[in-house]
Amino acid sequence: MSDFLRYRQIHLDFHTSEQLPNIGGEFDGAAWAQQLVDAHVDSITCFARGHHGMIFYETQAHPERRHPHLQTNLLAEQIEAGHARDIRVPIYTTVQWDYYTAQQEPEWLQVAADGSIQGQKPYEAGFYAKLCLKTPYVDLLTAHVDDMFALLPAIDGLFFDIVQDQDCSCTVCRQEMLARGIDPSCDAERQRFGQEVTDRFKQEMSAHVRSRSRDCTIFYNSGHVGPRQRATGEAYSHWEIESLPSGGWGYMHFPLSQRYARTTGHDGLGMTGKFHTSWGDFQSYKNEAALQYECFQMLALNAKCSIGDQLHPTGRLDQATYDLVGPVYREVARKEQWCRGATPVTDIGVYNVEEFSGERLTAETVGAVRMLQEGGHQFDVVDSETRWDGYRVLILPDAVTLDEKIAHKVSNYLAAGGKMIASFESGLTPDRSDFALPAWGVRKTGDGPVDACGGLVRGRDFAKGDYVDYLRAEGGLAGGLRNTEYVMYMRGLEVAAVEGTEILARMVPAYFDRTWQHFCSHRQTPSSGELAGPAAARTGEVIYFAHPIFRQYNQNAPRWCKQLLLNALDMLMPDPVLRHGGPSSVLTAVNEQAVENRWVVHLLHYVPERRGQDFDVIEDVLPLYDIGVSLRLPGPVAGVRCVPGGETLGFKEAMGRLSFAVPKLEGHQMVEIALG
């Protein structure tokens, strides 16, 4: 993985209305840069042009867009002041949201299939009308880029914001679709065309930027990094995962996306915000423990850090914000030498269901990420483009159907000694008629019951448990579970074991499903106690669960669903990279720094809590003491110590594992394992 980004970045929003006075009037470059240096900031993304469409430097190409009350050549002075203190200053400009252009050139706006303007409506406050990347607006953007290269000091990088897949029925798009034999009235065809328009914009813009600069960074932001972004990854120099936990992304988006992004070969950073809520939330401050957690998790998961802020219209940085950022970035500065060039040591690949659904946070993948994090496992999130040969176990959560290409890849992976856990519909052919490969050891026997409207009930959540069944685990799969059967709220797939398949758990049906004609008590009908077909089965190195255990865990986190998964992993992989004796709220990461010949173990303990209706917060650091850690030994160990503090830890080597105890975990602790 390439590794060139700075670790301590600020993304300095500046979406500033044309109706505000005195823009940059209090900007003092030397004082501004000193505030950043004092807060240990080493890169700050500053604005050429924000969503209001106003420009914040002395433009020649677009004088009509220069902010009317700009008091100084703000962006140019920011770049010079930053460079004087060895601070990178990449440049932000907006793409699909531009209020000024939307007002001046309404024929460049994206049009929805119903003929309405996409995004912002005329009588709503905001700049969210979306511009079309098939119109002459792109020429304006290209001229804007040329203007910046002509007039601004050395350009470190360009951050193009709001570059999302289009679904546009404007005149230009419709004419082009018709000329190419695409039916614009067909949603799927039109959306595919829209994706192509966005992809081509990125590729052509990057080629243009490269004609001006061989090495400036280039990023296109759509608020996410996943399989869609990877498809045009060569247009990007790196990833920036915008993920403000309190701003709609939640605390699962960053770890899931980063575990995927880090497999693609690009260096990347995580981007949170200093705000209590989200962008534009002036004079609000995230709790310090939360900012620590978000930044230190970025380090643990091999990303650099970026914190979003918004500059006051006068150009004055808010000192209270940098009093919050400073102590966190001072710690990042102390820690980063144990992060530079580090690559994750992983056992498991989790298939990203986003590849099929297009959703950023699919229930199945989130459920899997949560269970594995809570189980202390080391894993990446992968898709059909990822190399799988480094993973000991591949997990296909609930909804990974196998077309010919993926089935072939799975066969090769298993033939090479790979192990697999699959659940529910994972492994079925795309038409869901039966399993694609004999390796699953089961065959589908039916589609199961339907609801009153004729819809299949399997895998769906019913508030009253209308269609539950029960599961009784046996042998190794029953470890840590009570000697009983457990309710499975979402109905499983009906399967039968083929000869030679080992049954690990049995289905136990309820007496009947809950309908208006027959029901019992407040919720699901009780168990009939009669053992039926397989609920979990093993063939060779493949374990299959008939229930959507990952989707279920994302829904209401039944501990038994997690226990079933962790037990299955123990059966396939009794020697995971890491085990620890701390609570399930501890997050772990194991990284290798090959150049330094060492491993670095990260332990994090911050507990998000839903204290208000809107989002989770973290206020306190909850220290933990004497946490036992065991590692699958990477080689002869020269020493174990806490870093950056330096406290040496005693350790033991036995049965191929290294064990030690971390005396105190106060938020985040790294442990260096020196090898050789």
Ligand SMILES: [Zn+2]
């Ligand atoms: Zn269009």
